[in-house]
Amino acid sequence: MFTMRLATAADIPGVAALIRSRSTWLEERGMPTWRDSADNLAAQAENSHGGMWVLEEDASRIVGCTTVQDQTPPWGWTPEELAEPAHYLFTTVTDPAYRDQKPGTLIALWAVDHAAREGKEWVRRGCMFPGLVRYYETQGFALLHEVQRTHNRIYLMARRAERLSELDALFKDPTGTLADRI
Secondary structure, eight states: OEEEEEOOGGGHHHHHHHHHHHHHHHHHTTOOOSGGGHHHHHGGGGOTTOOEEEEEETTTEEEEEEEEESSOOSTTSOHHHHHSOEEEEEEEEEOGGGGGGOHHHHHHHHHHHHHHHTTOSEEEEEESOHHHHHHHHTTTOEEEEEEEETTEEEEEEEEEOOOOGGGHHHHBOTTSSBOSBO
16 A cells, blocks of 8 residues: 655655665666765655655555645746645656556655645646656646746646546545545
């Protein structure tokens, strides 16, 4: 069983290992990686304000993570969009060994449902690669803006937050209350 929970400082080694595993997978395919910043990215787990969530298997192995912010970065979005309550996802990383179980999609669907439960209207995210745009579109995100930032082109995407009733059975804990379990 998978569980989605807030990360803690104790998760830093597991998140760093996850990022290095994904980096190896990306390097084998000639793609840019996070290897040089793995420790800095993993350190987000100890942010006392929360924000990094981990997807964990059987309370023993981290198989994915994402960072959730309550504020959308101000660049690239219209003033009207920035005024709408939204969660912004970034630094989503999954273990390639779990690819068949689609942990990235599980995280995205959890984020859509989680945002709705928190009264947000949108889940937003950005990426730098057209291949990721196509992948996020399969999760129901739509490309809204393309922005040139220094040396990178950023693709800004969004999906309306909504309760996903098909996930209810996957998210219920033994007490019958909604929990962040997948």
